[in-house]
Amino acid sequence: MSRMAMFLRNHQRGHQLLLLCPEKTWRSHDVAMKANMGSCPSVINCLISLVSATWCLTFYCSTVLGARNCKELLHQGVVMSGWYTIYPDGMAPLQVLCDMDTDGGGWIVFQRRYDGSVDFYLGWDSYRRGFGSRLTEFWLGNDNLSHLTSTGTWDLRVDLKDFNNTAYYAKYSAFRIAPASDNYRLTIGAFLGGNAGDSLSYNNGMAFSTKDRDNDQWSSNCATNWPGAWWFNDCFIADLNGVYRLQQNSNPIGVLWATASTSSINYSFKISEMKIRPE
Known part of the structure; x- marks a missing residue:
């Protein structure tokens, strides 16, 4: 040649x-x-x-190298859910799990729990960077969430399953995570509906807290009393990063979303996914 x-x-x-x-x-x-x-x-x-x-x-x-998010990948003809590399503005290339099946597809999954194989009772730096892997449960990272949501307007969707495999969801507009300088503060807009009910508006405007960084509104640390990490208020009616339970459980320490119509407001869910998509 x-x-x-x-x-x-x-x-x-x-x-x-x-x-x-x-x-x-x-x-x-x-x-x-x-x-x-x-x-x-x-x-x-x-x-x-x-x-x-x-x-x-x-x-x-x-x-597909120029897609900034999963919704752009979907518009380019990528229709299978899976892990892809996206190229957000102002960020290094980022590997993300794209949900192309739920509610029209195009969602970036930033939290996934389904078997308790990954410890979510971790510190500030772990949540900042992200942890887990594409083969396990994971948290995408607060830095990544902050950068992704710093431009444009994003919807948030929460998908849950109980131990009877009954599905629940909740959806919100105008999801945004502030930068580290503001402790990854949560902002959400309107509750857009879903049979899980609204368990997150109580945490709107709250900073992120972990076991080694107490930013909540309680006199003690919500993240140590209910082991996990979240945008705690005083303290919560949802905590999807709480202790994973291997069977149906009504202990107030767990993967919680209190407004879902389960047998108990403290019901700990089997499966949890949090995902975002540009409006």
Whole structure:
């Protein structure tokens, strides 16, 4: 195969311009195409034109690399839920779990709990950075949440399942997390409905608290008395980062959302997901 000089330039968000030019010549267009495909692994479409004057193949590669969030991925034709890399404005590339199935899809999942395999009774720095993994339960990280929600307007959706696999949800407008300088303070807008009821408005405007950073409105530390981390007020009627229970439980220490129509306001849920999507 002839040696080629390769020039890769950003054409615009989500597109790349790739020029492959032989130092002398090439055997066939097929050789050049194979060389290009190794350099554009996320190609959706490539429009190919032969620039005969310079003997270059020009590839306009439409990729998903420029998507800023899961909703943009959905609009680009990505319809399967799973882990993807997004490119939010002003942030490094970020791997996120995209829920493309629930309520029209396009959701970034930032909290997931389903089996108690990950300890959520952690400190400030762990919640700041995020913890868990794509194979386990996880928290995406308060820094990431703050950066993501700093521009635009975002909806929040909470999805829950009890130990009978009955599903509940709650939805809010205008979700935003403040930066670390304001202790990742929670702001939400209107409760948009859902059979889980509204257990979060009580925490609206509250700073985030952990076992080693007490920012709540109580004289003691909510995060140590009800082990977890949350936007505690004095203290809460929801705490989805509380202690995970392996079976149905009505202990007030648990994965709680008190307004859901379960057998007890202290019912600890089996599955919890929190997710955001641009409005």
